[in-house]
Amino acid sequence: MKALVAAGYQPLDRIALTDRPKPAAGPGQVVVRVEAAALNPLDLALITGALKDVYPVQHPLVIGMDAAGTVDEVGPDVTGYAPGDRVLAFTGQTGSVAEYTVATPGPRLAHRPAGLDAERAAALPESGMTAVCLLRAAGLAPGQTVLVIGATGGIGLYAVQLATALGARVIATAGGQDAEYIRELGAAHTVDYRTADVVAAALELVPGGVDLVVDLINNGEGLVGSARAARPGGRLVSPLFGPQTLDRDVTPVYIGSFVPEPGDLDDLAARAADGRLRVEIGARYPFADAARAVADFAGTHIRGKVVITVP
Secondary structure, three states: OEEEEEOOOHHHOOEEEEOOOOOOOOOOOOOEEEEEEOOHHHHHHHHHHOOOOOOOOOOOEEEEOOEEEEEEEEEEOOOOOOOEEEEEOOOOOOOOOOOOOEEOOOOOOOEEOOOOOOHHHHOHHHHHHHHHHHHHOOOOOOOOOOEEEEOOOOHHHHHHHHHHOEEEEEEEEOOOOOOHHHOOOOOOOOOOOOOOOOHHHHHHHHHOEEEEEEEEEOOOOHHHHHHHHEEEEEEEEEEOOOOOOOOEEEEEEEEOEEEEEEHHHHHHHHHHHHHHOOOEEEEEEEHHHHHHHHHHHHHHOOOOEEEEEOO
């Protein structure tokens, strides 16, 4: 089979479509014939080795972790799935930008409902489940206020919608061209991060500070600044890494590796299928241009997800 491969830790322009053995389904696994795959920022770090001390990988690395397609083979001890079933999956840190990939039944594999095409399905797993886990870990409740920093990225677009669906009042960062779209997703207010001080603007809207800051952009000491937008006793949640104290009465919550609960991916798929959750695909590439998709993803701000279709 063909797959997008990094032979070792290397620059992004050295990855290529390469012949690899078709995977087989081991115990508790299914093989998925991929119809579409999506890219995530972590893919870039895995290719270059930027996070190799935290997320080491084995080489050759088949790039990608989000996939949608049909079950091709079912391994021993698998129940609930059969060849031909339409599915979406988070495959772990490797494997989805390929003609076939392996997935494990459980919270990271779900049946794809009618009305959800493969491209939108592929754009859901990593970003959608991360958004769910961030809001759950932070304990967001109806009636609370939340500032989403990085609202136009893959995770941010889902965080805005899911927080709104929970009954929260959302303030979201968005450049001028994206502000109207983000408000359509449910944000009560937008802040143009290019022209305004995001924290100051949030405090103008909520003088006492928001209940929760969801920061999808900053890491390390940069989160200390973001925490200034939270009220005393509030929380800051991030999928990145940061200090254990934020120099004020704000609790940091980090989820470096998201742990979905059973049904999370099924719920996201159902919401996307019936229109309760909008899936934004910012760019589409054919499989033959998969390497270029990675390069463009790294070098350009794209609203939503980058999806690669696989014949």
